[in-house]
Amino acid sequence: MPAAATADVVAEAIEKIVRHDGGRLLSLLVAILRDFQLAEDSFQDALESALLHWQRSGVPASPSAWLMRTAQRKAIDRIRRAASFRTKSAELAALIALDNEAIEPAEDNAIADERLKLIFTCCHPALERQTSVALTLRSIGGLKTEEIARAYLVSHDSMAQRLVRARHKIVRAGIPYEVPGPEGWRDRLDAVLAVIYLIFNEGYAASSEQHLRVDLCEEAIRLCRILLALIPHEAEVEGLLALMLLHRSRFVTRMGAPGEIITLERQNRSGWDRKGIEEGAALLVRALRRGRPGSYQLQAAIAAVHAEAESFAATDWQEIALIYDALIAVQPNPVFELNRIVALSYAKGPEAALTRLGLVGAALASYQPYHAVRADILARLGEVTLAREAFDAAIRLSGTDAERKYLMGRRDELAMPE
Known part of the structure; x- marks a missing residue:
């Protein structure tokens, strides 16, 4: 029997499980219960039970299995207490039978399939696009509501209410928990790809204190591989997988000592x-070669130019700027405009880039990379005072200590004018 554990040890263990396995466990619960709210409430009940039981009995050898079994039993309790007990009697009987079978969430492939089903459920055309993406990030990516709210620049309460409404709409609309047949893919594929890439991006440049979350990146890549097997000749699915693989190729070199960001140049x-x-x-x-260039393919083409360059100085920045022209034509986006400006700053010089930077300033006033790019361009032009002010703005908007540390170092390298 495991030894008792302190509250801090238990809290740390639970935080780790939620971060690394929470999305998968919740997906499996949704598959079993067919009810988002019940699944999430039961999972939270199980986490609260773990806080108490694990301090007395220690962290179990298989904490994920313990949480799944406990969540299923909490769901049984909730259904029994619910006013709609009679209407849910069939679900209750099935759940009790499943609980007696002692099924454990140990098969990664099965869980991955359940997660893809949950993505397709969340991305149903009946749900508004931004809400469906947010719901999926919460359920699949294991992101906290406050992290998603920060990404969308809304309050925690507003995002929490939006997620609750989305779950209720799934139940009311009778949206099935399944991957639709080929006739249903087109209506959902764009949103599904967006969700997978956002999961990857949250791992690649995490908004939490952990700047790089490899687990989320690997999960996004795994889900995209499953999707590609499901739809094997879809150019944008291939493009997204290519894009993520090219970005992942730099993982080892992106972080140095703990808390140190290493930029592409270094x-x-x-x-x-x-x-x-x-x-x-x-x-x-x-x-x-399929002749249908889309956003993910063009972004992957940019990543490929970086990957093929022998050094930062040897990068073909003019080609990158041209690819951004094509990308913006396909998908107008101020962030793509900002990235194009960065490419222009190296292809044609910082003066030309600074002129264009003012055109996107209003749209990106709350976007940290805009201020970081502006600071870099101003520093290269020798505008030290303005550069330091821009670095300060970027530091204020940074979400991680690693970002703040890097930007403060860049700012402090600039000598104050005499």
Whole structure:
């Protein structure tokens, strides 16, 4: 029997499970219960029970299995207490039978399939796009409501209410928990791809204190591989997988000592994952040959130019700027405009970039990278005072200590004018 554990040890163990396994466990619960709210409430009940029981009995050998079994039993209790007990008697009987079978969530492939089903459920056309993406990030990615609210620049309460309404709408509309047949893919595929990429992005540049979350990135890649097996000739699915693989190839070189960000300019390219680059490039070529270039394919093409450059100085910035032109034509977006400006700053010089930067300032006033880019361009132009002010704005908007530390270092490197 495991030894008793302190409250801090238990809290740390639960936080780790929620971060790394919460999305998968919740997906499996939704599959069993067919009710988002009941699944999430029961999972929270199980976490609260863990806080008490694990301090007395210690963290179990299989904490995820313990949480799943406890959540199922909490769901049984909730159904028994519910006013709609009679209407849910069939579900209750099935749940009790399942609980008696002692099924444990140990099969990664099965869970991954359940997660993809949950993404398709969340991305039903009956749900508003932004809400469906937010709901999926909460349920699949295991992101906290406050993290999602911060990403959307809304209050915690507003986002929480939006998520509750979305869950209720899924129940009222009778949206099935399933991957639809080919006739239903087109209505959902764009949203599904957006969700998978947002999960990857949250891991690649996490908004929480953990700047790089490899678990989320790997999960996004795994889900995209499953989707590609489901829809094997879809160019944008191939493009998204290529894009994520090319970004992942730089993982090892992006972070130095604890809390240290290493920018693309300073990364040791000999440490990049060449097999990952080769796989990503091959997928990209295959996608582009289909003659239907889309947003993810074009973004992957930009990542491929970076991956193929022998050094930062040897990067073909003019080609990158041209690809951004095509990308903006396909999907107008001020963030893409900002990235194009960065490419122009190296292709044609910081003066040309600064002129164009003012055109996106209003749209990106609350976007941290805008201020970081502006600070960098001003510093390269020798405008030290303005550069330091822009660095200060970027620091205020940073979500992690690693970002703040890096930007403060950049700011402090600038000598104050005499």
